[in-house]
Amino acid sequence: MACLRRRLPAARKEKEVPNGAMGQGPLRCGAWPAGPSGTMAECGAGSGIRHRKRRSMAPSVPSPVAPAAARQLKWRLFLLAASGLLPLAVMVALALAYLVDERQQATQRSAMALSRALASAVDADLNAAIAALRTLGQSDELRLAEFEAFYRMASRVARQEGWRAMVLMDRQGQVLFRTTRPFGAPDPGPVEPESVGQALALDRPVVGVVTRGSQPGLAFAVRVPVQAGGTYVLTAVLPTDRVLNVLKRQSVPATWVVAVFDQSGGRVARTRPSSSSRASPSLQAMLATGRPEGMGVTTTLEGDQSHTGYTRLAASGWAVAVAIPAAEAIATAVGPALAVLTGLLASLALSAWLGRYFAGNVTQPIDSLKQAAAALGRGERVEHSPLAVAELDEVGAALAAASEQRERFMRELQAGQAEREALLRQVTDALQAAQEAGRVKDEFLAILGHELRNPLAPISMALQLMALKGDEATAPQRRIVERQLAHMTRLVDDLLDLSRITGKRLAMRMEPLRVADLVQRAAEAIRPVLGARTLHTQVHGDVAEAWVSGDEARLAQVFGNLLGNAVKFTGEHGRIALESHRAGDSVEVTVADDGAGMAPEVLQRAFEPFFQARQAQDRSRGGLGLGLAIVRSLVEMHGGSVAAQSDGPECGATVRVRLPLASAPAPREEPGPPPAAPGAGKVLVVDDNRDAADTTAALLAISGYEVHVAYEPDAALALVERHAPQVALLDIGLPGMSGYELARLVRAHPQGARCRLIALTGYGQADDVLMARRSGFDLHLTKPAGADVLLEGVSRLMGGPGPQ
Incomplete structure (x- = not known):
C-alpha cells in the first residue's frame, strides 16, 4: 500500500510532462480532446506550418525565446566556417610550442x-695562485731553511697578491710560521687539516673548502707541496671576495645569478647576496649527479624558476653555476606568438561574419518551426506545409506527427489515470478491511479468552473445594476433570499467547536464572502426567552453576510445552530425556523421546503456527498446533534458538533449545520469616457468574475468611457500605457497570478507601493488566486462577498469610 501511495504522485507528474516539455525537449506521443474551435491560424508570414487552436488539457508553456534559437544556428555555422582554420590553428600551436x-x-x-x-x-x-706558491717554493731561503728570511718574503708576497695569509708547514703538518702571526709565535695548527693531508698524499696542489678562520669573512686555502718529495706544504689563504670579483668582471646581467660552490657544496661566491651558504635544493640535486657539467630547470633561493647550466673545475672539484630566469626565455617568444594569435583571431572574426550572413537564409523557416513547437506545447494541433529547406521540412513533419501522437497519448494517459485511481481505491479499501479484520480479531480473542475462562473458573474452584473436603470416593473422576481442565486452560493460554507474541504485546520480565533450577522445576512439573513413562534428567557439570537472563515464567512455559509434547507423542512405557550442557558461550537444553517421531516434511514445518501432522480420525493427540510455534517465539525473544531433529516416524524426536549465557547475580540476603497471621479478614467477591462467585467464596470461607458475595455492582456497593471489606475480588465484565468503574466507586466510598482490590477476570492480555492498574486495582488475576495463587494474593493484600 505504501508503495502504491508513493508511486501515485509520480504518475500524476507523468501526466504533466507532455504539456510542460513538448515545446522544449524530445517529442512524445500524445493527444488533445477536440476543442470548440475548428479554425486554422497561420504561424507567421511565409510559414509552411499551420496549427489549429484547440482547448489545452494542461497549462500552456511560454514560447521559446527567438534569439536563443538564432544564436544556436549562427554558432553552428560559425563552427562550420571556423573548422577550416583548425589545421592551421594546430600547426600554429605546434610552431609556438616548438618556438x-x-x-x-x-x-x-x-x-x-x-x-x-x-x-x-x-x-x-x-692556477695563478698555485704558480706563485711554486715560485716561492724554489727560493734559496726555503732551500737553505732560512725560515725567518723566507717569512719576510712570504709576508711581502701575501700583501702584494691580496692574500689573507701564507702558511708554511713541514711534512708532518706542523706549522712553521703564519704570516698573520709574528715569526716564532706558537700556532694552533691548520684550519682545514684534510686538504693538507691530501696535498701530501697526492704530492700535487689542492684547493680546500670554504671555511671561516680567525679573521672576519670566508676564505679558502690553496696548498702546494714544494721542494723535492714534498718536504714542505706552502699554503695561500685567499678570501672568497677574490672569486666574487672574478665573476663580476664578466658583466653578467643583473637578473642572472652566478654562483661558485666548493667540492663539499659550500658556497664560495654568488653574484646575488643570500643568507644561505648552500645551493637551492633543485641545484643541489643537479650537482649531486657528479657529472662534470649539466643543465636543466631549477628554482633559485629567491624562488624564481630558471634555466641553469653548471661546469665543474677538474683540478679543484669546484662548480660554477649560471641561472637565467625562465621568464626571460618566454619573453623572447611573446612577440611572434602575439602576431600569430592576431591572425587567428582575425580569421575567427571572418568566420563569425560568414556564419551570420548564411544564417539569415534559414531564419524565416526556423521561426515558423519555433512557433509551431510553441503551439504544440500549448496543446494546439499542428499541420505541416513544405518549407524551403529539406532538413527543416523533416522537422516540420515530425512536429505534425508528434501532435497526432500526443492526442493518442493523452487519451491513453486519461484511461491509465482512471485505472490507477480505481486500483488505489481497491487497495485502500483492502487495507482498511485488513486493519478492521485485525481489530476484530483482537477483540474476538479478548472476548474468547474471557468467555472461555469464565466457565473454567468455577470448575477449577469446585475441583479444589472437592479436594479440600477430602472426598476420596470421587478422586478418580476429579483427577480426570482436572486433567481435562488443565488441557482446556493450556489451549486457551496458547491461543492468547500467540496473539500477544505476533502483535508484539508480550511483556518480558528479565532476571538472572540458574539453568539447573529451570531444568529441575520443569522435570518436577511434568512428573504428575508421566504415567508409566520414565523421565531421565541430567545436568552436566559445566552447567551446574550456569546462568541465563530470562523471564522465569516464559522459560518454564518453553520447557513445559516441550515436555508436554514429548509425553503426548511417547507411548505408555516410553522414555523421555531432559539434559543440559555447555555449547560455547551458550547453554543447550535438550528434550528427547523415543516416541512417534517426525517425517522430514513434518520436521520442516513443525514450528509453524497451527501446523499439525496428519492424525487418525480420533485425534488422540489433538491440540491447536501452537506449542512449538510459541516455544520458538519465546526462545528467540530471549536471544536464543531452537531446532528439532528426528530420524523419521516411530524413531523419536529431539528438540534443542540454545540460550546465551549470562553473568551470575550478586548474592542477595535471604528474606526473614513471614509475619504472623493477622487473623480472619473480610473479603468481598463480586461476579455476575454465580457459579464462579459461589465457588470462590466457598474456597475463601474454608480458608477462614469472612466472605460476602454480590452478583451485581449495586449490591456490591451496599455490601461495602455495611461491612467495609479489607479485600475485594471484582470481575470486570459486570452488568450495567464495568469492574473498572466499580473499582473507582469503591475507592471513593468512605468504607472502601482502605480496601485492597483484586481483578479476577477472563481478560488476561497486557492491555487488560495495564487498564486494571490504572483503575486502582492492586492485583490482576486471570481466570481460572489456581487456589494457591488466589489465596496467596488475598493473604498478601491482607498483610499476612491469612487464616487457615
Whole structure:
C-alpha cells in the first residue's frame, strides 16, 4: 500500500510532462480532446506550418525565446566556417610550442656556455695562485731553511697578491710560521687539516673548502707541496671576495645569478647576496649527479624558476653555476606568438561574419518551426506545409506527427489515470478491511479468552473445594476433570499467547536464572502426567552453576510445552530425556523421546503456527498446533534458538533449545520469616457468574475468611457500605457497570478507601493488566486462577498469610 501511495504522485507528474516539455525537449506521443474551435491560424508570414487552436488539457508553456534559437544556428555555422582554420590553428600551436621550447633550450645552452667561461676564469685565478706558491717554493731561503728570511718574503708576497695569509708547514703538518702571526709565535695548527693531508698524499696542489678562520669573512686555502718529495706544504689563504670579483668582471646581467660552490657544496661566491651558504635544493640535486657539467630547470633561493647550466673545475672539484630566469626565455617568444594569435583571431572574426550572413537564409523557416513547437506545447494541433529547406521540412513533419501522437497519448494517459485511481481505491479499501479484520480479531480473542475462562473458573474452584473436603470416593473422576481442565486452560493460554507474541504485546520480565533450577522445576512439573513413562534428567557439570537472563515464567512455559509434547507423542512405557550442557558461550537444553517421531516434511514445518501432522480420525493427540510455534517465539525473544531433529516416524524426536549465557547475580540476603497471621479478614467477591462467585467464596470461607458475595455492582456497593471489606475480588465484565468503574466507586466510598482490590477476570492480555492498574486495582488475576495463587494474593493484600 505504501508503495502504491508513493508511486501515485509520480504518475500524476507523468501526466504533466507532455504539456510542460513538448515545446522544449524530445517529442512524445500524445493527444488533445477536440476543442470548440475548428479554425486554422497561420504561424507567421511565409510559414509552411499551420496549427489549429484547440482547448489545452494542461497549462500552456511560454514560447521559446527567438534569439536563443538564432544564436544556436549562427554558432553552428560559425563552427562550420571556423573548422577550416583548425589545421592551421594546430600547426600554429605546434610552431609556438616548438618556438617556446627552442627558446628554453637556447637559454639553457647560453647558461651552460657562460658557466664554462666563468669556470675557466675561476680556474685561471686559482692556477695563478698555485704558480706563485711554486715560485716561492724554489727560493734559496726555503732551500737553505732560512725560515725567518723566507717569512719576510712570504709576508711581502701575501700583501702584494691580496692574500689573507701564507702558511708554511713541514711534512708532518706542523706549522712553521703564519704570516698573520709574528715569526716564532706558537700556532694552533691548520684550519682545514684534510686538504693538507691530501696535498701530501697526492704530492700535487689542492684547493680546500670554504671555511671561516680567525679573521672576519670566508676564505679558502690553496696548498702546494714544494721542494723535492714534498718536504714542505706552502699554503695561500685567499678570501672568497677574490672569486666574487672574478665573476663580476664578466658583466653578467643583473637578473642572472652566478654562483661558485666548493667540492663539499659550500658556497664560495654568488653574484646575488643570500643568507644561505648552500645551493637551492633543485641545484643541489643537479650537482649531486657528479657529472662534470649539466643543465636543466631549477628554482633559485629567491624562488624564481630558471634555466641553469653548471661546469665543474677538474683540478679543484669546484662548480660554477649560471641561472637565467625562465621568464626571460618566454619573453623572447611573446612577440611572434602575439602576431600569430592576431591572425587567428582575425580569421575567427571572418568566420563569425560568414556564419551570420548564411544564417539569415534559414531564419524565416526556423521561426515558423519555433512557433509551431510553441503551439504544440500549448496543446494546439499542428499541420505541416513544405518549407524551403529539406532538413527543416523533416522537422516540420515530425512536429505534425508528434501532435497526432500526443492526442493518442493523452487519451491513453486519461484511461491509465482512471485505472490507477480505481486500483488505489481497491487497495485502500483492502487495507482498511485488513486493519478492521485485525481489530476484530483482537477483540474476538479478548472476548474468547474471557468467555472461555469464565466457565473454567468455577470448575477449577469446585475441583479444589472437592479436594479440600477430602472426598476420596470421587478422586478418580476429579483427577480426570482436572486433567481435562488443565488441557482446556493450556489451549486457551496458547491461543492468547500467540496473539500477544505476533502483535508484539508480550511483556518480558528479565532476571538472572540458574539453568539447573529451570531444568529441575520443569522435570518436577511434568512428573504428575508421566504415567508409566520414565523421565531421565541430567545436568552436566559445566552447567551446574550456569546462568541465563530470562523471564522465569516464559522459560518454564518453553520447557513445559516441550515436555508436554514429548509425553503426548511417547507411548505408555516410553522414555523421555531432559539434559543440559555447555555449547560455547551458550547453554543447550535438550528434550528427547523415543516416541512417534517426525517425517522430514513434518520436521520442516513443525514450528509453524497451527501446523499439525496428519492424525487418525480420533485425534488422540489433538491440540491447536501452537506449542512449538510459541516455544520458538519465546526462545528467540530471549536471544536464543531452537531446532528439532528426528530420524523419521516411530524413531523419536529431539528438540534443542540454545540460550546465551549470562553473568551470575550478586548474592542477595535471604528474606526473614513471614509475619504472623493477622487473623480472619473480610473479603468481598463480586461476579455476575454465580457459579464462579459461589465457588470462590466457598474456597475463601474454608480458608477462614469472612466472605460476602454480590452478583451485581449495586449490591456490591451496599455490601461495602455495611461491612467495609479489607479485600475485594471484582470481575470486570459486570452488568450495567464495568469492574473498572466499580473499582473507582469503591475507592471513593468512605468504607472502601482502605480496601485492597483484586481483578479476577477472563481478560488476561497486557492491555487488560495495564487498564486494571490504572483503575486502582492492586492485583490482576486471570481466570481460572489456581487456589494457591488466589489465596496467596488475598493473604498478601491482607498483610499476612491469612487464616487457615
